[in-house]
Amino acid sequence: MSLGIVMLVHTAFDRAEQMVRVWDAAGCPVVIHVDSEVGQETHDAFKHALADLANVRFCARNRCEWGTWGLVAASQTAATMLLEDFPDVSHVYLASGACLPLRPVDELIAFLIDHPDTDFIESATTADVPWTVSGLDRERFTLRFPFAWKKRRKLFDSAVKLQQMLGYTRKTPDGLVPHMGSQWWCLTRQTLDAILQDPNRPAYDHYFRQVWIPDESYYQSLVRIHARRVESRSLTLAKFDFQGKPHIFFDDHMQLLRRSDCFVARKIWKDAELLYRSFPRKNDPDCAKAAPNTGTVDRLFSQAAMRRTLGRPGLYMQSRFPSIDRENGVAAARYTVLQGFDDVFEQFQNWLARRTGAQVHGHLYAKDRAHFAGDGKIYKGGLSDHPRLRDYNATMFLTNLVWNGREDYHCFQFGPADSQDIRWTIARDTNASIWVISGAWAIPLFRSGRAASDVRAEAARLQRIENAFLKTLRGPNAHARISIMSLAEFIQAPTDALQTIIDDIAGHRGKAVSEPPKMADLDGLADFLQDLRNQGMHPFLTGDITQGDARQAKRDAPPKPYIVARK
Incomplete structure (x- = not known):
């Protein structure tokens, strides 16, 4: 051979x-x-x-x-x-x-x-x-x-x-x-x-x-x-x-x-x-x-x-700027976006941080400044709270925040009053968990004490912005883990929803919701929403809230018990 x-x-x-x-x-x-x-x-x-x-x-x-x-x-x-x-x-x-x-x-x-x-x-x-x-x-x-x-x-x-x-x-x-x-x-x-x-x-x-x-x-x-x-x-x-x-x-x-x-x-x-x-x-x-x-x-x-x-999610540097169409994640680690929760509950950020151990930020994309956890002006990696620096590249601001603090789990509040440049980024990010209480923007307007006729234009503006965000979340390119509840749906059983969020963030380290955060006083909210309708502004994202729903929210049913097997 x-x-x-x-x-x-x-x-x-x-x-x-x-x-x-x-x-x-x-x-x-x-x-x-x-x-x-x-x-x-x-x-x-x-x-x-x-x-x-x-x-x-x-x-x-x-x-x-x-x-x-x-x-x-x-x-x-x-x-x-x-x-x-x-x-x-x-x-x-x-x-x-x-x-x-x-x-x-x-x-x-x-x-x-x-x-x-x-x-x-x-x-x-x-x-x-x-x-x-x-x-x-x-x-x-x-x-x-x-x-x-x-x-x-x-x-x-x-x-x-x-x-x-x-x-x-x-x-x-x-x-x-x-x-x-x-x-x-x-x-x-x-x-x-x-x-x-x-x-x-x-x-x-x-x-x-x-x-x-x-x-x-x-x-x-x-x-x-x-x-x-x-x-x-x-x-x-x-x-x-x-x-x-x-x-x-x-x-x-x-x-x-x-x-x-x-x-x-x-x-x-x-x-x-x-x-x-x-x-x-x-x-x-x-x-x-x-x-x-x-x-x-x-x-x-x-x-x-x-x-x-696919690269390393969240890693952006001079030698390799990722291709958006091919990346397997925008941020370096999982994080949670919460919309409407701080409108429904008082001191919600502190309450969530105690039960999850996560870094719970305020509204990072608020118009006035980035509200970091602890309310500092500078965050890890030299991130400034200045809105112009943040909005120069909203995606890089988020990826830098998660990358520099990737040893912690991050949550931040979001809402229709915030800068919306980030909405497409978080919607397509596979590392994002997004929880939305639609229509919660109505609560601060209701509690402001102003008449429905005075806040009608602002309510319509916030609803238009939130509706555009919800369309983004429901679009074919949205790959985040997304949960959307109307305000009416949420106040029917808020404790169960909160427990699910805690479990998603902290897993087995999360604490059971034995004492939910203090809910805002919603007495009169149904009448306020009806007044908005009478003014020609239909708040359809809130869901159909009655006066009885608002009272029921204060008497929320206790959370479902955990079953612990004994040997």
């Missing part, structure tokens, strides 16, 4: 030479394809450097631009020469100059001997491929792509849009089912020869010339026609980021690569001296039969991709 190597090279020729010698030292013939964009002088120098190796060949050169047919043509040309010049080769491994064998090549050969009829190539139908990046998966097989995506982006996009607008689709050759996967494969001689000698190859080549990124679909599709047994995975460890760009392995990744037990890895940084000195590792009988294990690498890279795209 003999393993042959097809190597694609376009840069870092000193490292490519080093890798050729590694393959050659293991008895593997190598056919090298050098991108035609590389200068002739560089090509000749590279060829001369390897002139002492009898089993190394250089094939005809093709122009290899990313995403185009040239990469497939390069592998076809090199593979054809390899099969013709080395008839003893039983498996062909596609590699690049940036591929580094991690284990002794003898172990790879032994592995292939144990799998003599298996083709190792990642090959999945378009319906089953979740890693497609840029939105083109099936379209890459049904449209034509005459322009290179990297160098002629506008023409590429225009051609795609024009074909989609005209409803143009290409016919797939009979018997061909498009598959996709990593371009790095290891095929048996029989399968590769069948692909290259297929009588329908001219039709297949003609079709794939206009497919986008054909090196990820040409062999992946044709192997399904000719292979006896396909194992849909690559023997080369190659990872890609969320944009579809290949990850580069540095010296820092040495232990990670060692634990993977993979045979080959790419893409290795050309100056990773430690990696090039350490790999391929020396023969170790205890590890010789180890199967490639990418689980650890996959998990770490998945976590890295998640951190890169």
Whole structure:
């Protein structure tokens, strides 16, 4: 059994030479394809450097631009020469100059001997491929792509849009089912020869010339026609980021690569001296039969991709300003927004702080100033209570407050009289719990002693603002934990609602509501609301409150008892 190597090279020729010698030292013939964009002088120098190796060949050169047919043509040309010049080769491994064998090549050969009829190539139908990046998966097989995506982006996009607008689709050759996967494969001689000698190859080549990124679909599709047994995975460890760009392995990744037990890895940084000195590792009988294990690498890279795209909630800094559309949270930790509670209850903030141990702020977005817990003018992190500084960027004010005090749980009061710039932020923040007693703004107006005719305009203004906030909370982009009760609903059973809020904030550390906070005197509120209606202002957000409801609120039923199981 003999393993042959097809190597694609376009840069870092000193490292490519080093890798050729590694393959050659293991008895593997190598056919090298050098991108035609590389200068002739560089090509000749590279060829001369390897002139002492009898089993190394250089094939005809093709122009290899990313995403185009040239990469497939390069592998076809090199593979054809390899099969013709080395008839003893039983498996062909596609590699690049940036591929580094991690284990002794003898172990790879032994592995292939144990799998003599298996083709190792990642090959999945378009319906089953979740890693497609840029939105083109099936379209890459049904449209034509005459322009290179990297160098002629506008023409590429225009051609795609024009074909989609005209409803143009290409016919797939009979018997061909498009598959996709990593371009790095290891095929048996029989399968590769069948692909290259297929009588329908001219039709297949003609079709794939206009497919986008054909090196990820040409062999992946044709192997399904000719292979006896396909194992849909690559023997080369190659990872890609969320944009579809290949990850580069540095010296820092040495232990990670060692634990993977993979045979080959790419893409290795050309100056990773430690990696090039350490790999391929020396023969170790205890590890010789180890199967490639990418689980650890996959998990770490998945976590890295998640951190890169989702970030750390609430962390905003010069080196990484998060994308609003991709973040998994706005603030760094959970917090609670309470609207209307301080209107219904007297000294509500102090009462809630005693029972939860949380930092209970007043109206952080009040028009006059930010009312911090403890009523200080400066909060942790140097946050000022000045309204102009706060409103310059309301979201950053909130995220800074939660980040700098993330060892505590934060609550703050909110209402329609406050600055409303923050409402979209808290509505979409998955770390926010929002509790609203709608219509509670009517209580301060009622207790002001002013006639309904005098406060009618102010009541209408507050209701319009609150109604806009409620629409935001009920919108499709609201991801916070949201609870909305009308004032009429709340005063029917305020203790139960308060206990739920305490449990949400403090969990098992919360205290049972044995003594609720003192409720404002609501006698006469029903008449006040009726007077507003008589003035032409309908307070629909308060709910239907009667005089009996206001009296019942003072005689609120005791809280539901907790059941404690005894052993």
